[in-house]
Amino acid sequence: MAKATSWSKPVTKALRADGVKVSDLNTSATPGFKGDKKAGEALLAERAGVLSDLQEKLYANGRSGDTRSVLLVLQGMDTAGKGGIVRHVIGSVDPQGVDHAAFGVPTPEEKKHHYLWRIRRKLPRGGQIGVFDRSHYEDVLVVRVHDLVPPDVWEKRYDEINRFERKLVDDGTVVVKVAMFVSLDEQKKRLQQRLDRADKYWKFNPNDIDERAFWPQYQEAYQAVLDRTNTDHAPWYVLPCDSKWYSRLAITELLIDALQGLKLDWPEANFDVDEQKKRLVRA
Amino acid sequence: MAKATSWSKPVTKALRADGVKVSDLNTSATPGFKGDKKAGEALLAERAGVLSDLQEKLYANGRSGDTRSVLLVLQGMDTAGKGGIVRHVIGSVDPQGVDHAAFGVPTPEEKKHHYLWRIRRKLPRGGQIGVFDRSHYEDVLVVRVHDLVPPDVWEKRYDEINRFERKLVDDGTVVVKVAMFVSLDEQKKRLQQRLDRADKYWKFNPNDIDERAFWPQYQEAYQAVLDRTNTDHAPWYVLPCDSKWYSRLAITELLIDALQGLKLDWPEANFDVDEQKKRLVRA
Incomplete structure (x- = not known):
C-alpha cells in the first residue's frame, strides 16, 4: 500500500542532479516522497526486504560467474x-555480498600512487554490492578546497574520472553516486551531540569544526563535481540529509532501482538436476 | 526474562570441544539451551541487539587506535x-565493522604460497570482527581427506596452526573457532532442497554429493583437528547444526562472550571536550 502511494515520482528522477544548485538546496526536503517520518520508516522496513532479495540474486549470479556488480x-x-x-x-x-571500503586521508603508500590506484583495488567483485564511504571524488573536493595539488592537476581529474567510470560501467558495474548534504545548522547540531555524549566522542574530530569555515568552498567544489561528472553512465543523485529516515529510504530505493535494472534471474543449474537428484538418493 | 532462564549453562561451556567425539555427536541437540525454537528465535532477536552494541564499541575503539579484534x-x-x-x-x-573472507579452493596464485599466506592477508584489522568462512583448517581437512599433500606435510600443520594462532592471540585477536556439524541425513535433506528449488540451484555443487562418500574420513579429520588444535588460547566450539535457530543463537552468544571478554568501554576523547564545545558555538 505505502509503496504505491508514498512516492509522487521515482526517486531516480526526484534526486537526479541535473541542474541542481548546491547553494540553493533545501537539505530538510524529502523530494518525491509524500509521507511523513512514520510512513517513511514503515516503508523502509518493507523495502529493505526487497533490497535484500535482489542482492541475494546478484550474489547468486556472481557465484555462478556473472561479473556484474553495483557500486554505491x-x-x-x-x-x-x-x-x-x-x-x-x-x-x-x-x-x-558487500565489498565495503572507506577512503580517508591517503596513507603514505597510497600517496606514492596515482589517486585512482587505491580506488581500483577496492572495486566490487562480480556479484557484489560495493560501497565507497568517500571515494575518488575526495581528489576534487578536499584536495581542491585545500590546494593540496595545483589547480592544473585537479582540473584534469574531472574528465579522467568520467573516463574511469565509463570503463567501469562498460565492464559491468552499475555506478550509483550519491552526494549527501546537511545544512550548516544541522551539522552543528550533530557535532554538538557528539560532544555531549561520551559514547559519541569517537566520532568527533576537532578538524570537523575547522572544515565548517570552508563551507562555501566545499559548496563550490561539490557544484563543480555535479556540473562536470553527472554523466548518463554514472549519474549523481543529490540527497538532502537533514532527515535521516528519508536519506536511508531514498538510498534503499536507489539501490533497488540499480539492481532491478540488471534484470536478474536466478542462475540456471549448470548440472543435470534430475541426474543429481538420482545420485543424491543413493548417496 | 528469556535470557535469565533459557540457558542452563554458558554456551562457552556447553559447546567447548574438550573430549568431544565427533562420531558420537548428536547434531540435533541444543546443548545448554532449555527453550524451544520459538524461545530461541525470540532470544536471538534480543541478543542480536546486544551483539550489535558491543560490536559498535569494538569498532569505536578500533577507530581510536585499539588494535584488538575478534576472529570467528x-x-x-x-x-x-x-x-x-x-x-x-x-x-x-x-x-x-566486519572483515569477511571466504576460503575456497586455492587460486593458482594462492597455491604458489604457504597455506597460511592467504589467511594472513585476510586477518581482521583492529576494531573489526573478522569472519572466516572456511579457513586454514581446510589444509588439514579436505587436504588430508583427499591426500592433496603427503601425510608428513599435513602432519606438521597442527602444531604450526597452534603457533600461528598463539601469535595471533598475543597480537590482540580473540579467536573463536566453531566446528559446525549436521547429520548425514540432514545434509541429504538440505541438498535435496537445493535441487528442488530453482532459487537454490546456485548453492548446489555435484561435488557435494561426492564428498558424502568421505564422511567417515572427514569425521576422522575433524576429530584430529579438535584433538590437536583445541587450545586454551584459541578454543574450538562444537556446534550441532540441524536446528538453524540454535546454531545462530549459539554463535551470537559466543561472539557476545568474546566481546565482553575485551571489557570494552567507549574510547576517551582525545581532545578537550569543553574547548571544542566553545569552538563549535562560534563556528
Whole structure:
C-alpha cells in the first residue's frame, strides 16, 4: 500500500542532479516522497526486504560467474550520515555480498600512487554490492578546497574520472553516486551531540569544526563535481540529509532501482538436476 | 526474562570441544539451551541487539587506535549453515565493522604460497570482527581427506596452526573457532532442497554429493583437528547444526562472550571536550 502511494515520482528522477544548485538546496526536503517520518520508516522496513532479495540474486549470479556488480559511492560533508547509510541500509543485506571500503586521508603508500590506484583495488567483485564511504571524488573536493595539488592537476581529474567510470560501467558495474548534504545548522547540531555524549566522542574530530569555515568552498567544489561528472553512465543523485529516515529510504530505493535494472534471474543449474537428484538418493 | 532462564549453562561451556567425539555427536541437540525454537528465535532477536552494541564499541575503539579484534572461524561440511551464520548473525552488526573472507579452493596464485599466506592477508584489522568462512583448517581437512599433500606435510600443520594462532592471540585477536556439524541425513535433506528449488540451484555443487562418500574420513579429520588444535588460547566450539535457530543463537552468544571478554568501554576523547564545545558555538 505505502509503496504505491508514498512516492509522487521515482526517486531516480526526484534526486537526479541535473541542474541542481548546491547553494540553493533545501537539505530538510524529502523530494518525491509524500509521507511523513512514520510512513517513511514503515516503508523502509518493507523495502529493505526487497533490497535484500535482489542482492541475494546478484550474489547468486556472481557465484555462478556473472561479473556484474553495483557500486554505491557516498560523498558528503562530515555528519551527513554516510556511516548511518552503511549501518542501516547496507546492513539489511547479506554481509557476504558487500565489498565495503572507506577512503580517508591517503596513507603514505597510497600517496606514492596515482589517486585512482587505491580506488581500483577496492572495486566490487562480480556479484557484489560495493560501497565507497568517500571515494575518488575526495581528489576534487578536499584536495581542491585545500590546494593540496595545483589547480592544473585537479582540473584534469574531472574528465579522467568520467573516463574511469565509463570503463567501469562498460565492464559491468552499475555506478550509483550519491552526494549527501546537511545544512550548516544541522551539522552543528550533530557535532554538538557528539560532544555531549561520551559514547559519541569517537566520532568527533576537532578538524570537523575547522572544515565548517570552508563551507562555501566545499559548496563550490561539490557544484563543480555535479556540473562536470553527472554523466548518463554514472549519474549523481543529490540527497538532502537533514532527515535521516528519508536519506536511508531514498538510498534503499536507489539501490533497488540499480539492481532491478540488471534484470536478474536466478542462475540456471549448470548440472543435470534430475541426474543429481538420482545420485543424491543413493548417496 | 528469556535470557535469565533459557540457558542452563554458558554456551562457552556447553559447546567447548574438550573430549568431544565427533562420531558420537548428536547434531540435533541444543546443548545448554532449555527453550524451544520459538524461545530461541525470540532470544536471538534480543541478543542480536546486544551483539550489535558491543560490536559498535569494538569498532569505536578500533577507530581510536585499539588494535584488538575478534576472529570467528567457521568450519563445517557443506550445508552446515556457514552462509546462514554470516547472513543472519553477522548481518545484525554494522557492515563497516566486519572483515569477511571466504576460503575456497586455492587460486593458482594462492597455491604458489604457504597455506597460511592467504589467511594472513585476510586477518581482521583492529576494531573489526573478522569472519572466516572456511579457513586454514581446510589444509588439514579436505587436504588430508583427499591426500592433496603427503601425510608428513599435513602432519606438521597442527602444531604450526597452534603457533600461528598463539601469535595471533598475543597480537590482540580473540579467536573463536566453531566446528559446525549436521547429520548425514540432514545434509541429504538440505541438498535435496537445493535441487528442488530453482532459487537454490546456485548453492548446489555435484561435488557435494561426492564428498558424502568421505564422511567417515572427514569425521576422522575433524576429530584430529579438535584433538590437536583445541587450545586454551584459541578454543574450538562444537556446534550441532540441524536446528538453524540454535546454531545462530549459539554463535551470537559466543561472539557476545568474546566481546565482553575485551571489557570494552567507549574510547576517551582525545581532545578537550569543553574547548571544542566553545569552538563549535562560534563556528
